Amino acid sequence: MLSGRIILTCGEPAGVGPELAPKALASGVDFAWMGDPRHLPARTLFTEIASPGDPVPAGHLPVLRHDFAAPVVPGQPDPANAAGVIAVIARAVELVMRGEAGGLCTLPISKQALKTGAGFGFPGHTEYLSHLAGDVPVAMMLASTTVTPPCRVVPATIHIPLQDVPATFTDRALEQAIRITHAALIRDFGIAAPRLAVAGLNPHAGEGGTMGRQEADMIVPLLDRLRAEGMDLTGPLPADTMFHAPARALYDAAVCAYHDQALIPIKTLDFDSGVNVTLGLPFIRTSPDHGTAFGIAGKGIASPASTIAALRMARDMAAARA
Numbered sequence: 001m002l003s004g005r006i007i008l009t010c011g012e013p014a015g016v017g018p019e020l021a022p023k024a025l026a027s028g029v030d031f032a033w034m035g036d037p038r039h040l041p042a043r044t045l046f047t048e049i050a051s052p053g054d055p056v057p058a059g060h061l062p063v064l065r066h067d068f069a070a071p072v073v074p075g076q077p078d079p080a081n082a083a084g085v086i087a088v089i090a091r092a093v094e095l096v097m098r099g100e101a102g103g104l105c106t107l108p109i110s111k112q113a114l115k116t117g118a119g120f121g122f123p124g125h126t127e128y129l130s131h132l133a134g135d136v137p138v139a140m141m142l143a144s145t146t147v148t149p150p151c152r153v154v155p156a157t158i159h160i161p162l163q164d165v166p167a168t169f170t171d172r173a174l175e176q177a178i179r180i181t182h183a184a185l186i187r188d189f190g191i192a193a194p195r196l197a198v199a200g201l202n203p204h205a206g207e208g209g210t211m212g213r214q215e216a217d218m219i220v221p222l223l224d225r226l227r228a229e230g231m232d233l234t235g236p237l238p239a240d241t242m243f244h245a246p247a248r249a250l251y252d253a254a255v256c257a258y259h260d261q262a263l264i265p266i267k268t269l270d271f272d273s274g275v276n277v278t279l280g281l282p283f284i285r286t287s288p289d290h291g292t293a294f295g296i297a298g299k300g301i302a303s304p305a306s307t308i309a310a311l312r313m314a315r316d317m318a319a320a321r322a
């Protein structure tokens, strides 16, 4: 049955994911949770469904059942469950790619638990989803939802060691991140003429070549070439002075060199309600900006705000594409 329902994948069941699913019903978004219902908090009202669009009684969490190998101890990921976490993502993608659901919202996984438990060969959802979609080029955007001017960031290199950044941050990687971000701002965020700011890699954006050469040798020529196509690009900018409010007012998204350069500002400004969006996929995927939060898992105190924001963003993006 065709459905516009968003699928919320369970993520790591020993993290905060299972307790966030019923709390996320407050979003008002039509979604179904995919996972093992034995992992949900006691007294959760849920109804198992066979297809994403099947009806459920009011106030019930629609559940696409996916049995896991082991019960859950909050805060302690069990290697036996790693394969289930991966299988849920793959099954949800299949449904979305077949048009049986309107998009994907993923609850957090533990990259380490999947690697040790199942030899998972991808550093995160972003790379795995790219693979499942046919190895399409993607970009990872984190977007604030409660901050003005908004903070939207895209790291041109993603989940790699810091020591590998200079070699991986090539003009090809940066151009890809800029092009994917530009297209997604038009398609999914309704920004007709996106303004992008591009961060330098080095302190002071290289300070005229005295603190590093990547800006002068690689970023400046690339931005000149893309500007000649009509793109509105600013940079390379010193990363330490491009995220305060007056600076953010001048652009719609910042393309950065590496993970922490991009994610520290957004998570500082809007950790509670930030959303992670994979740009470039043939389907919609959002996620809360936080991780598994093992330290508070199972205590019932995890905030659903970021998951709610992620579900609403997925719904709005699906509506925009429709």
Ligand SMILES: NC(=O)C1=CN([C@@H]2O[C@H](COP(=O)(O)OP(=O)(O)OC[C@H]3O[C@@H](n4cnc5c(N)ncnc54)[C@H](O)[C@@H]3O)[C@@H](O)[C@H]2O)C=CC1
Residues within 6 Å of the ligand: 016, 107, 108, 109, 110, 111, 112, 125, 276, 287, 288, 289, 290, 291, 292, 293, 294, 295, 296, 301, 302, 303, 304
């Ligand atoms: N999209 C995904 O699947 C993501 C997965 N992760 C994974 O999460 C694991 C833990 O990562 P950390 O760096 O510790 O980040 P984290 O986001 O899990 O936790 C950082 C801090 O924020 C708190 N926190 C997180 N979510 C919260 C919530 N909903 N309500 C209240 N407090 C919350 C935690 O208790 C902790 O103090 C790692 O294995 C990482 O790979 C991290 C980010 C995204």
Ligand SMILES: NCC(=O)COP(=O)(O)O
Residues within 6 Å of the ligand: 109, 123, 124, 125, 126, 127, 263, 276, 287
């Ligand atoms: N720090 C952000 C992050 O790890 C997101 O990873 P994923 O969405 O690719 O799983």
